[in-house]
Amino acid sequence: MTGHSRRAFMHAAATCSLLALTLSGTAALADDHTVKIGYAIAKTGPNATGAGITTLPNYQLWVSKVNEAGGLAMPDGSKRMIEVVEYDDRSSNEDLVRAIERLATQDNVDIILPPWGTGANLAIAPLMDRFGYPQLAVTAVTDKAPEFAARWKRSFWMLGGGHDYAVGLADALTAARDAGTINGKIAMVSVADGFGIDLVNGARPAFADAGFEVVYDKSYPLGTSDFAAILNEAKDSGADSFVAFSYPPGSFGMTKTAQSISYNPKVFYIGVGGAFPIYAKIADGKQQGVMSIGGVNAESEAIQTYFQDHIDSAGAPPDSWASAITFASLQMLEQAVERVGLDHEQLAAELSTGTFDTIIGEVKLEDNQLRDLWWVGQWQDGAFKGVNPADKAGASSPIIPKPEW
């Protein structure tokens, strides 16, 4: 080996030993007076949009509300201010996993809040379990939630699975068909990506069981921007119901296309993005009757206050699907801490068995999952209201047929 590379290697060795020293010497000392709450979330990269709409504003709103009220209440009646440790996971699971390790073992935070997205929540679940932190996974839609809750005892799954949403939709459509409002045919499109596939796989059997005939069933690649062909074929299919399991760009694009080709099915259902506050603008104010995933009980005073607080804090209203649930999960955490303190084992047990008073009403988890959710919502008079399950408290009755654009 030449002299040069020998020196190079000495440099390498020196760097490594230096690094090892730095790493072992910086274990943070926890401050007894504050509660350290940490999270790693996508602030840059493809997941940043979703995280920035649904998750981050709620974390910020909650922390500022708690701190304004003097801090997080402890079982002994004292209050401790929240100190936030925040990292960017750059939408990369490798970075995310490392950030969680950092929060747990370097920063020694008291509580870790979950990241945004199904993949991200699954990526950290084994680590959260190993470090013993409770994980309130809100923005994770997975049919395997029961399995995961059993595998990782301190994980909580709060947004249902694709199957639930599909069955809810089939249920809502069945009611309309039995009432003679719509025919038994459905035109269905789905985005060829995780969420679209989960939903369409749930929807095919659900529609078949409900006696519907899916006359048009097409999947389109992620990133598609021209929906004219798809919508024209759906229009010609003879189906009264149009169902799209789409992501926001697709949901928005199809809405605009349907308006421009005057496609007026009696049911117009779109996927993610339909419950976003911006949807009203996308639909040019003609969102009345559009159905989508999620919903809120718009009559509830707690929800109305929450919407106003969110506008004051983030400058925009929250989305009407996972935002309120995210905030409710933080309220659960707050109340659980007040009852049992910060011990992870007791905290997890309390979250699992306790009953909590939140903006989405009284919450009690079943097998570590939130099952009392809105599966289908609809834009009615400027708000995105929950319509299915029809027997859930605060359910609005669906407007079918949807008024023309």
Next chain:
Amino acid sequence: MIALGVALVGLVALAALPFYLSDYGLGLMIGMAGYVTLASAWALFSGQTRYISLATVAFYGVGAYTIAVLNETMAYPAALACAGLIGAGLALLVGLSTLRLSGIYFVIFTFGLAELVRQVITWFEVNVTGTLGRYIFLDITAREIYWQLLALGAFTIALTAWIMRRRLGLALRVIGDDETVAAHSGIDLARTKLTAFVLSATIITLAGAISSPRWTYVEPLIVFNPNVSFLTVIMALLGGANRLWGPLFGAVPLFLLFEWLSVQFPDTYPVILGLLFIGVVFLLPDGILGGLARLTGRNGKAAR
């Protein structure tokens, strides 16, 4: 021989590190070992031949996906072997069809390759298997992942050192300097390039396969993250892509820098990444090691 001894002692020291580090420290070491491996493997082909490849994540993702598909049906070592074979096969296929391209055409092709592989897997999953996300439930600890990556990284550097002393290394360097001259001096261009490309791609595939158990859940959008390709290139270039230890010298400081940036400036990271890219290309065209060699008055070429 002394250098070899020092390298071995260093390797043993690195292998013993997990016993002294916190989980986060170990996470950092995994990240560094991963990127040193990727950058070194990338440089094994691209650094020598100067064919800039942006296909790193195509192979990396294929490795991760192979484990995700096979982890429930076969033992981990067998799945790892399959990943390596699939990576080599894919590289052979891609290499045979594209190594005739050069310059910017090659760069664009390799960039497109990652997207192509992602779309093909997506199409297959949607239309044939009907699922997209896959789960990896393997009982592999972070330490074991670290050791595997460390071994793979050490192997990559050793392989590069060995190749650089062989005819193959010389041939690769001649190709990098001037392909026409190389052809005229009787070098079998296709075979030489293909050999290095397949070796490099196989290592990258294995790196993806080894890292994947850390993510638990994979889907194409997660594993084919183009940032991996960009980071690999910039790390190798920063250190000096045509030098044995160059990629390591690029990967370690950049990795630590990014880690620090994600804490200090979480919102501006992509901007800084872009500026760094430009800075490295303009200010350090030969990499840190090349720059150092120039500063100390040594002839950069002789020290290769």
